[in-house]
Amino acid sequence: MQALRFLTAGSVDDGKSTLIGRLLFDSQAILADQLDTLERRAAGSPIDLSLLTDGLEAEREQGITIDVAYRYFATRTRKFIIADAPGHEQYTRNMVTAAAGSDAAVVLVDVTKLDLSQDDVELLPQTRRHSLLAHLLRVPSIVFAVNKIDALDNPGPGFAKVKTALEAFAKAAGLNVVATIPVSALRGDNVTQPLASDWWQGESLLQVLERLPTLQERADAPLSLPVQYVQKDAYQSSGTGFQPRVLWGRIAHGAVKAGDTIEVLPSRQTAIVAEVRVASEVVGAAAAGTSAGLVLDRQLDVSRGDWIVTPGSASATRQFPATLAWLDTEPAKPGRKYWVRHGNRWVQARISSIDSVLDIHSLATREAHELPVNAIGKVTMEVQHELPVEPFTSNRVGGALIVVDPASHRTSGALLVDAAPVTTEEDW
Structure with missing residues (x-):
């Protein structure tokens, strides 16, 4: 057990x-x-x-x-x-x-x-x-x-x-x-x-x-892997004609094996997995919860913070509704810019609107224009660059972000994605 x-x-x-x-x-x-x-x-x-x-x-x-x-x-x-x-x-x-x-x-x-x-x-x-x-x-x-x-x-x-x-x-x-x-x-x-x-x-x-059971991320779901580190391989891969790179990260959910077609977000480029590695050893496959390295069949522009997914299973967006647990003594206000971290990527973001706040005594929601410390509210977030967010209920990694104050560098909030709607083209 x-x-x-x-x-x-x-x-x-x-x-x-x-x-x-x-x-x-x-x-x-x-x-x-x-x-x-x-x-x-x-x-x-x-x-x-x-x-x-x-x-x-x-x-x-x-x-x-x-x-x-x-x-x-x-x-x-x-x-x-x-x-x-x-x-x-x-x-x-x-x-x-x-x-x-x-x-x-x-x-x-x-x-x-x-x-x-x-x-x-x-x-x-x-x-x-x-x-x-x-x-x-x-x-x-x-x-x-x-x-x-x-x-x-x-x-x-x-x-x-x-x-x-x-x-x-x-x-x-x-x-x-x-x-x-x-x-x-x-x-x-x-x-x-x-x-x-x-x-x-x-x-x-x-x-x-x-x-009690332990939490198991779904291995039967589409692949979702946030890239943490890109390693230049130490040897020339036979038959490929180029020196490959290994894309390392911990699989959030799903599984991957050699021969699978993958998509890189947000660039939306596709490739085929040539090798799967775990602890530098070539393996047949890797599943959710495993730190794995992928070697692709061709060179793509992939860097830390990108996501490797099953083609068509996720899309990138710049605006999404979320639940925000606010932890900072400075209230959360619409329009103010913050840094958010999604997976292994940092991007600028702002709260587009605060839709409601939860009353922890009655469990009812009420209208709010700011979130004080320890409040839990529903918000709409905008990020400067597209992120492949997913609902937190289905992906604890792809659906969670932390909010950081750019001036004090304090962790200001925990952001849990409710859904991933279409992007917005509003200027920053």
């Missing part, structure tokens, strides 16, 4: 770092010297497991996670790669980084921060925001972990109320929630071992994680 990449998300102090520390501790993935250091620091008190992921000095001083911390552990049946994402709104961009490429998201919900006296429990904004971002970024599986259940005098009814609120939110937002489970990261209840309780007979968090 393939290693599962998952992130922990949620609001500040929901217990994300402690939960990961508990998983590492209970799975015996902590080195002896790390454990000795923690025990000396505790000085007879219970070990602070959150320190296993809070590696920055500022994180330890403030007791919050600032940067994404990656940790690794394994059980008898599976390996895991964990990303501990910050909970504070200020570091939402780091959560987006952690979600990109994750197979699952464990969204923690601190039961002690919720008003359980109400029939309809109101969730925290960051619980909603992080869940929506994970959904937008096509994280296949979402798990709600209701933490600090040990702090409740009567945990059964309290958990039931929170579970009802989470299920209602998930249904309204269209989230793929595979499980909602109670845990106590501090005490270890229902984390690696099932909870011994008369009100819970379900799985532990680790049992859920061990059965």
Whole structure:
């Protein structure tokens, strides 16, 4: 079974770092010297497991996670790669980084921060925001972990109320929630071992994680390969009459083999694949997720940032609608120019219009003229040069772009393509 990449998300102090520390501790993935250091620091008190992921000095001083911390552990049946994402709104961009490429998201919900006296429990904004971002970024599986259940005098009814609120939110937002489970990261209840309780007979968090599927890009789709590097071959290819170049990149989806006809975008030139290489070795074929090099039967003007696709399967455009998760403190405004990165190419771009913004509380959309920090909105983007964008729902590589402020060089937003309509000829 393939290693599962998952992130922990949620609001500040929901217990994300402690939960990961508990998983590492209970799975015996902590080195002896790390454990000795923690025990000396505790000085007879219970070990602070959150320190296993809070590696920055500022994180330890403030007791919050600032940067994404990656940790690794394994059980008898599976390996895991964990990303501990910050909970504070200020570091939402780091959560987006952690979600990109994750197979699952464990969204923690601190039961002690919720008003359980109400029939309809109101969730925290960051619980909603992080869940929506994970959904937008096509994280296949979402798990709600209701933490600090040990702090409740009567945990059964309290958990039931929170579970009802989470299920209602998930249904309204269209989230793929595979499980909602109670845990106590501090005490270890229902984390690696099932909870011994008369009100819970379900799985532990680790049992859920061990059965989750990994994200597999489609190998049966048309070829889509962003060119990352063009290498001049070291030897003369026999029978071709020229010194070939190898076009390297990681296949986003589809497969390729010698003899296939390919198209280069945006130039729209075609050629036939003479050889397919993986790690400099000639192979019969390569599929999605593989870093491969292609040797073509003739010389074409191909450079970093171009795309190699199945002929007719994609088209380049200069204008497209998209979902924009805005991460910068400077609001996103129509008409302002930015840099965007699509695959391995940087181009200038601007927001042509902001069509709506999502209210994370009601999940309704409303009219907007700018997007403040951490807002999620529908926009129309224009780029200076044609890009072969695809809907993000069908191609996570071809349908995703990052937006960078040209003045500050900050990563300002995550752009997810909704569709790829016709280009515009408007002057820049």
